[in-house]
Amino acid sequence: MDAGTPLLEVQDLHVVVGRGADTTELVRGVGFAVRSGEMVGIVGESGCGKTMTAMSLVQLLPTGIRVSSGHVRFQGEELLGAAPSRLRHVRGAEIAVVFQDPMTALNPLQGVGRQVAEPLALHRLARRGERLKRAAALLGHVGIARSEQRLKDRPFEFSGGMRQRVLIAEALSCNPKLLIADEPTTGLDVTIQVQILALLDQLRKERGMAIVVISHDLTLMARICDRIVVMYAGQIVETGPTAEVMSSPQHPYTVALAASVPSLTTQPGQLLPALAGAPPVMTGLGPGCSFAPRCPLAEERCGRVGPTLTPVGPDSLVACWVVEERRLASGSASRR
Amino acid sequence: MMTVKAARDELLRVERIRKHFGKRSRIRKVSRVVHAVDDVSFEIGRGEALGLVGESGSGKSTIARCVLRLERVDDGLIYLDGVELTRLGSRGLREIRPRMQAVFQDPASSLNPRWPIHQVIEEPLRVHGWGAAERRDRVLEVLEEVGLSHRYLNVLPHQLSGGQQQRAGIARALVLRPELIVADEPVSALDVSIQAQVLNLLVALKKELRLSYLFISHDLRVTRHLCENVAVCYLGNIVEVGAGDALFTNPLHPYTASLVSAMPLSVEDARQRGQTIVLAGDPPSPLEPPSGCRFRTRCFRAQTQCAEGTPKLEPAGAAHRAACFFPLDPDFLRDRAAGSPGSTG
Numbered sequence: 001m002d003a004g005t006p007l008l009e010v011q012d013l014h015v016v017v018g019r020g021a022d023t024t025e026l027v028r029g030v031g032f033a034v035r036s037g038e039m040v041g042i043v044g045e046s047g048c049g050k051t052m053t054a055m056s057l058v059q060l061l062p063t064g065i066r067v068s069s070g071h072v073r074f075q076g077e078e079l080l081g082a083a084p085s086r087l088r089h090v091r092g093a094e095i096a097v098v099f100q101d102p103m104t105a106l107n108p109l110q111g112v113g114r115q116v117a118e119p120l121a122l123h124r125l126a127r128r129g130e131r132l133k134r135a136a137a138l139l140g141h142v143g144i145a146r147s148e149q150r151l152k153d154r155p156f157e158f159s160g161g162m163r164q165r166v167l168i169a170e171a172l173s174c175n176p177k178l179l180i181a182d183e184p185t186t187g188l189d190v191t192i193q194v195q196i197l198a199l200l201d202q203l204r205k206e207r208g209m210a211i212v213v214i215s216h217d218l219t220l221m222a223r224i225c226d227r228i229v230v231m232y233a234g235q236i237v238e239t240g241p242t243a244e245v246m247s248s249p250q251h252p253y254t255v256a257l258a259a260s261v262p263s264l265t266t267q268p269g270q271l272l273p274a275l276a277g278a279p280p281v282m283t284g285l286g287p288g289c290s291f292a293p294r295c296p297l298a299e300e301r302c303g304r305v306g307p308t309l310t311p312v313g314p315d316s317l318v319a320c321w322v323v324e325e326r327r328l329a330s331g332s333a334s335r336r
Numbered sequence: 337m338m339t340v341k342a343a344r345d346e347l348l349r350v351e352r353i354r355k356h357f358g359k360r361s362r363i364r365k366v367s368r369v370v371h372a373v374d375d376v377s378f379e380i381g382r383g384e385a386l387g388l389v390g391e392s393g394s395g396k397s398t399i400a401r402c403v404l405r406l407e408r409v410d411d412g413l414i415y416l417d418g419v420e421l422t423r424l425g426s427r428g429l430r431e432i433r434p435r436m437q438a439v440f441q442d443p444a445s446s447l448n449p450r451w452p453i454h455q456v457i458e459e460p461l462r463v464h465g466w467g468a469a470e471r472r473d474r475v476l477e478v479l480e481e482v483g484l485s486h487r488y489l490n491v492l493p494h495q496l497s498g499g500q501q502q503r504a505g506i507a508r509a510l511v512l513r514p515e516l517i518v519a520d521e522p523v524s525a526l527d528v529s530i531q532a533q534v535l536n537l538l539v540a541l542k543k544e545l546r547l548s549y550l551f552i553s554h555d556l557r558v559t560r561h562l563c564e565n566v567a568v569c570y571l572g573n574i575v576e577v578g579a580g581d582a583l584f585t586n587p588l589h590p591y592t593a594s595l596v597s598a599m600p601l602s603v604e605d606a607r608q609r610g611q612t613i614v615l616a617g618d619p620p621s622p623l624e625p626p627s628g629c630r631f632r633t634r635c636f637r638a639q640t641q642c643a644e645g646t647p648k649l650e651p652a653g654a655a656h657r658a659a660c661f662f663p664l665d666p667d668f669l670r671d672r673a674a675g676s677p678g679s680t681g
Contacts, residue, residue: 045527045528045529046527159618161618162618189391189392189554189619190391190554190595190598190599191391191594191595191598191615191619191634192391192618193598194594194597194598194612194613194614194615195614195615198612198614216527216528217528218528223612256529257528257529260528260529260531260532261528261531261532261557262535262557262558262560262561263557266561268560268561268562268563268564268580268581269539269543269561269562271536271539272532272535272536272561273532274529274532274533274535274536275529275532275533276533278497278498278499278500278530279527279529
């Protein structure tokens with residue numbers, strides 16, 4: 001792998017549920033890249049396919065849901081269609097996952113030390129006697145005080161924030177190069193959310209680990225991610241460096257997402273620019289742009305033909321006919 | 337029935353309420369007490385909204401349940417339009433309940449899954465003895481108010497989207513024409529774009545119907561948008577109360593400051609990573625609240641005095657009060673943003 005190759009490269013990923021005529025596409029041609037040490041945030045509302053995208057990277061999709069086509073290359077190696085034994089090696093050791101909901105992701109009957117050390121045992125990375133020592137060190141590292149004495153404590157003896165730390169310690173146990181965190185702060189209290197985000201940021205800096213974070217909260221992602229990927233109805237509608245996406249969002253959906261959260265610039269009680277309607281049902285998508293029915297800018301052709309991701313900056317892509325048109329118009333004007 | 341008339345047009349007055357839950361441990365044979373709400377007072381004017389913000393265990397939901405008389409207070413008084421609620425009997429309660437209604441967090445689980453929407457909304461009217469024709473008219477009227485189409489009258493809750501379900505929940509609360517709505521996290525289960533729709537509805541209803549809200553949320557941005565006044569709760573106490581803008585731009589209590597910095601109010605805020613105050617540790621258990629100021633175990637300004645005495649809510653400017661021995665400078669957050677490194681946990 002040379003320096004130019006990204007750590008992870010996803011191309012034209014399609015995820016479907018059902019078979020034959022009943023097939024519904026949940027993820028429709030998603031592609032992005034993650035470099036070493038980079039933190040990328042995938043943002044979208046429930047049902048937009050963000051979790052399905054992330055779970056297809058490690059092929060941990062729920063029963064009945066499968067990847068129908070596309071590429072997932074990790075350090076240049078194709079993971080889709082790789083042998084199960086190879087995948088078992090990659091999962092946990094190279095790519096680790098912090099699952100949603102710290103309340104249910106741990107085994108309630110087992111001490112946390114053994115759970116944190118379990119990947120070490122599975123990947124035969126440490127001897128039995130050494131594992132718990134490593135677990136204690138990991139737990140200490142993620143901010144659990146007196147970790148040696150807490151190894152035998154069960155998950156119920158920890159608070160929500162502490163359980164999330166335990167899950168992060170487990171994910172870190174084999175020193176992965178890529179960490180996938182699915183809604184790592186959802187359900188946690190505000191002050192605890194800040195602690196977990198600070199921890200992820202610190203870990204990434206210390207270890208040079210890449211992190212893909214999935215969240216529905218755009219402002220939360222803005223404070224820790226280098227790049228943001230916005231998804232809607234199974235597709236990427238906009239992606240770019242955080243500063244650009246946040247300061248000048250292009251796609252009407254991103255604009256609406258950013259504007260629909262009250263901020264210091266909105267007057268209390270003023271009408272929020274809320275999107276009408278609800279996200280589409282994935283079974284009844286037409287040929288055009290799936291955002292068109294709710295889009296304030298929609299034109300006639302948006303309903304007929306779906307736009308493709310087009311560069312709007314050095315590292316930014318947007319899928320919108322109207323944005324592209326405006327760009328072309330202003331581009332030709334400035335050349336004159 | 338005792339009646340107290342207040343000077344300003346006051347709808348709800350809560351005076352020094354306390355609620356402890358007994359917890360008897362079967363194993364250790366000692367009884368322990370959860371200090372859910374301690375010495376909490378506030379008022380809400382007619383047509384005004386008060387936001388209660390705080391984290392889990394701060395007692396904000398218990399306060400709401402006490403106001404609705406779903407929970408009896410151990411001590412203290414609650415007046416709705418001059419009528420004292422804590423000692424009302426069942427007949428008195430039946431009379432007063434139509435004037436205060438609740439909207440719950442999760443619309444899907446707070447609507448009966450087997451009842452069509454019209455029945456869900458009609459039920460409070462039936463309970464309070466409205467006739468069939470009146471009921472039908474009122475249901476159609478209230479559907480209009482919350483922006484739900486009449487074609488949803490006969491569908492079941494699961495056939496509606498999350499936003500529509502919450503509109504149905506709001507319609508059920510409004511159908512008896514209440515004056516006070518107690519809303520416990522009404523938008524936190526909704527997606528961002530739907531959340532904005534429901535917030536707009538709540539703002540519009542408040543103006544049109546001159547409703548008062550006791551609005552509970554962990555989201556400062558949402559609270560500031562909807563409420564004139566905000567009270568910040570921590571472990572069963574109100575630590576700071578005031579007008580939303582004053583509270584969020586010039587917080588006096590260190591806990592309020594940490595909440596504000598944790599939840600950026602603007603995109604620019606969000607990008608200033610260094611600005612976040614990261615508090616150490618978890619909130620203590622309400623079973624054994626710390627002595628003195630309950631926030632002192634996580635506070636970045638705590639001194640020995642904080643363990644010895646309990647700070648009271650002291651006025652600091654017009655209608656802005658905070659319970660802290662060492663309140664922050666008015667420009668604390670702005671100075672932090674400007675780059676002076678603050679002490680964090």
